[in-house]
Amino acid sequence: MKAHKISSAPVPMRWVGPIAISGNVLTDSLSVPLATYESPLWHSVGRGARVSRLCEGGIKTTLIDERMTRSILLEAADAGVALNAWQRLQGLRDEMQAVVSQSSRFAKLIDLHHQIVGNLLYIRLEFTTGDASGHNMVTNAADHLMRWFMETFPELSYGSISGNYCSDKKATAVNGILGRGKNVVAEILIPRDICERRLLTTPEKVVDLNIKKNLLGTLMAGGIRSANAHYANMLLAFYMSTGQDAANIVEGSQGVTHAEVREGNLYFSCTLPNLIVGTVGNGKGLDFVEDNLQQLGCREEREPGANARRLAAICATVVLCGELSLLAAQTNPGELMQAHIQLERG
Structure with missing residues (x-):
């Protein structure tokens, strides 16, 4: 071609x-x-x-x-399993930051939010990204975290590296409320x-x-x-x-x-x-x-x-x-x- x-x-x-x-x-x-x-x-x-x-x-x-976001999508057997995994995640912020540090020296995890729809667990990861707008930086950090999530919680499986709860390049209520950038x-x-x-x-x-x-x-x-x-x-x-x-x-x-x-x-x-x-x-x-x-x-x-x-x-x-x-x-x-x-x- x-x-x-x-x-x-x-x-x-x-x-x-x-x-x-x-x-x-x-x-x-x-x-x-x-x-x-x-x-x-x-x-x-x-x-x-x-x-x-x-x-x-x-x-x-x-x-x-200021914060840049990437949401990941994980799948569980049912909503109860998804909720249990999310609740256990709350006590592992330091471990999560250690994983993020392996992906970038500038990315810092500052917060995360979630939504559960049926057996689907959406996690909105929020980072500071230095002088970069941070699209690739947060996606790379999310990729590292996703692998760690599935290793730490084998009851969870891969759904998508981006679950649209970010929400990137779309007009959404979540961005207006929580901010992006x-x-x-x-x-x-x-x-x-x-x-x-x-x-x-x-x-x-x-x-x-x-x-x-x-x-x-x-x-x-x-x-x-x-x-x-x-x-x-x-x-x-x-x-x-x-x-x-x-x-x-x-x-x-x-x-x-x-x-x-x-x-x-x-x-x-x-x-x-x-x-x-x-x-x-x-x-x-x-x-x-x-x-x-x-x-x-x-x-x-x-x-x-x-x-x-x-x-x-x-x-x-x-x-x-x-x-x-x-x-x-x-x-x-x-x-x-x-x-x-x-x-x-x-």
Whole structure:
């Protein structure tokens, strides 16, 4: 069979910003790379970035948690056997970590959850993975653990190395509740005059639209642990320019936009419990990716995991910039479509 030539045609990329950022991971002002065919996105994120520089503290980011997951599927004779095995597992955490250490020097087992369906035992294994996003690392650790489980509990047999309770690249309630990747909250407090002059709207209009569109509209659509306008747009553009697995925008775009009027000003936040990003691993060896990570300050000598946490916090600010700009535009009849016509059709 004839091999197909790999195309070198790039996705259009621009640097946008700078964005003013503060929080428990970094305090900085920096521009961000966004690779997209949707050219208005550069301008939308750019408008949010300009607003960030006019607000005290810019966009505040708080990293709440981090974990990468892989769920395994084991089979037993019946539910009672499965439950007994699970209960006995609880006292063997140290032994399990010793097995994990044989697979990687960075993977650390931090928690596990389970579901029993009939005679099937699903175990959701949760790890920290240093600066890697961790897909392969946790699968390798799970593979080691699975063999150890079946040796330690011969009443259990192999079902699958991935039982979908992870849940990888699927929109699920479990990820929204327990998290997968980096859990980051991005917040900004925008004075009323800046909201009116720069976003051409009012705090009251943004809050009202967020309720009616993001909350109620998503409820009517049957959304899963999610209430936002377009997180996926910013995530894909940022993921493509920093060497991430783009398919992870499926769970990454699960998040909640929240807005309030505070003493006449606009409080605006984006909560993203499933940001799956890394600064080492597959996809990071390309020259343009290395250059982008370097410019973002994510190639420094830091403790394991610190560069990836920095990248996640930056990513969350990008999402907030684009989300804020779009919601503001949609409070005004015709503004969104006019912007697309001008920017995409020239």
